[in-house]
Amino acid sequence: xxxxxxxxxxxxxxxxxxxxxxxxxxxxxxxxxxxxxxxxxxxxxxxxxxxxxxxxxxxxxxxxxxxxxxxxxxxxxxxxxxxxxxxxxxxxxxxxxxxxxxxxxxxxxxxxxxxxxxxxxxxxxxxxxxxxxxxxxxxxxxxxxxxxxxxxxxxxxxxxxxxxxxxxxxxxxxxxxxxxxxxxxxxxxxxxxxxxxxxxxxxxxxxxxxxxxxxxxxxxxxxxxxxx
Numbered sequence: 001x002x003x004x005x006x007x008x009x010x011x012x013x014x015x016x017x018x019x020x021x022x023x024x025x026x027x028x029x030x031x032x033x034x035x036x037x038x039x040x041x042x043x044x045x046x047x048x049x050x051x052x053x054x055x056x057x058x059x060x061x062x063x064x065x066x067x068x069x070x071x072x073x074x075x076x077x078x079x080x081x082x083x084x085x086x087x088x089x090x091x092x093x094x095x096x097x098x099x100x101x102x103x104x105x106x107x108x109x110x111x112x113x114x115x116x117x118x119x120x121x122x123x124x125x126x127x128x129x130x131x132x133x134x135x136x137x138x139x140x141x142x143x144x145x146x147x148x149x150x151x152x153x154x155x156x157x158x159x160x161x162x163x164x165x166x167x168x169x170x171x172x173x174x175x176x177x178x179x180x181x182x183x184x185x186x187x188x189x190x191x192x193x194x195x196x197x198x199x200x201x202x203x204x205x206x207x208x209x210x211x212x213x214x215x216x217x218x219x220x221x222x223x224x225x226x227x228x
Contacts, residue, residue, distance in 0.1 A: 027182060028182050028183055029179075029182050029183030029184040045061060045062070045063035045064075045065075045108065045126030045127070045128075045131070046061065046062045046063070046126060047059075047060070047061050047108075047110065047123075047124035047125050047126055047198075047199070047200050048060045048061075048062075048124070048200075049110075049122040049123055049124055049200055049201050049202045050122070050202065051119060051122060051202050051204065051210050055118050055119045055204065056119065057112050057119035057121075057122040057202070058112075058122065059110035059111055059112055059122040059123060059124045060110055060124070061108035061109075061110045061124050061126075061131075063082060063084070063108060063126070064080055064082045064083070065082045065083050065084050065086070065087075066083055068080065069081055069082040069083045070082060070083040071083075084104055085098070085104065087104040087105050088102070088104045107127075107128055107129055107131045107132060108124070108131055109124070109131060109132050109135055110122075110123075110124040111123055111124065111135055111139065113139060113142075113143075118204075119204065120203065120204055121139070121142060121149070121201060121202070121203045121204070122201060122202050123135055123138055123139070123149075123153075123199055123200065123201030123202070123213075124199070124200060124201070125197050125198055125199040125200065125215075126197075126198050127196060127197030127198055128197075129161050130159055130161075130196055130197035131197055133157070133159045133197065134157060134159075134196075134197030134198075134199050135197075135199060137155070137157045137158075138152045138153055138155075138199045138201060138213075141155050142203065148203070148211060148213070149201050149202065149203035149211050149212065149213030150211070150212075150213040150214075150216075151213075152201075152213065153199045153200070153201060153213040153214060153215050153216075154213075154215065154216055154217070156168035156170040156171050156191070157191075157196075157197070158171075159197075163185055164185045164186070164187050165179060165184045165185065165186045165187070166187055166189045167179070167186050167187065167188055167189065168188075168189060168191050168196075169188040169189060169190050169191065170191060171188075176188065191217045192217050197215075198215040198217070199213070199215050200212075200213065200214050200215065201213045
């Protein structure tokens with residue numbers, strides 16, 4: 001917004017959302033004009049979610065972007081600089097061109113969900129472009145389907161970053177065929193793919209107990225610790 005004119009109020013208005021909703025036909029795929037996103041795979045992102053006995057919650061993402069980031073270590077610190085600048089366009093004159101004080105497009109979205117004003121769930125994920133849709137679908141599974149955090153994290157997911165709908169290969173063939181009949185261009189994706197998104201989260205149950213969830217297809221672990 002600091003470099004190009006963006007209708008922020010219009011994009012977030014309920015009237016605009018209603019207009020977009022009317023264009024959606026649940027029984028048939030529609031043509032969507034969109035540009036191809038920059039294809040890249042983030043292999044060095046860490047998601048951390050924690051909660052304490054008082055209900056405080058923290059969700060943190062840290063990323064080098066690609067493996068070993070920029071390959072530059074700050075002397076005497078051991079800190080490895082990331083290569084996030086490649087998310088900006090080196091050509092001048094575009095909304096995403098490199099410029100002073102400009103922030104690059106960001107995929108990480110650590111999230112905290114409140115219930116009755118108190119911390120209910122904290123979650124995040126590594127996985128490049130699929131981070132945001134992974135986090136959104138975990139929240140959807142917990143809130144709308146009443147899943148526990150582990151089941152929600154491990155549940156099959158779907159995403160669409162280009163014109164092709166990427167469908168978790170654990171979905172049954174009937175789902176695939178139905179989406180094709182609706183007009184979607186569908187491709188199965190293995191859930192072990194590192195760029196598919198690997199959510200982690202912590203949820204406070206009705207009993208007040210904290211429950212951890214990790215994406216069991218790839219690296220991740222839930223931990224309970226008592227501090228002195």
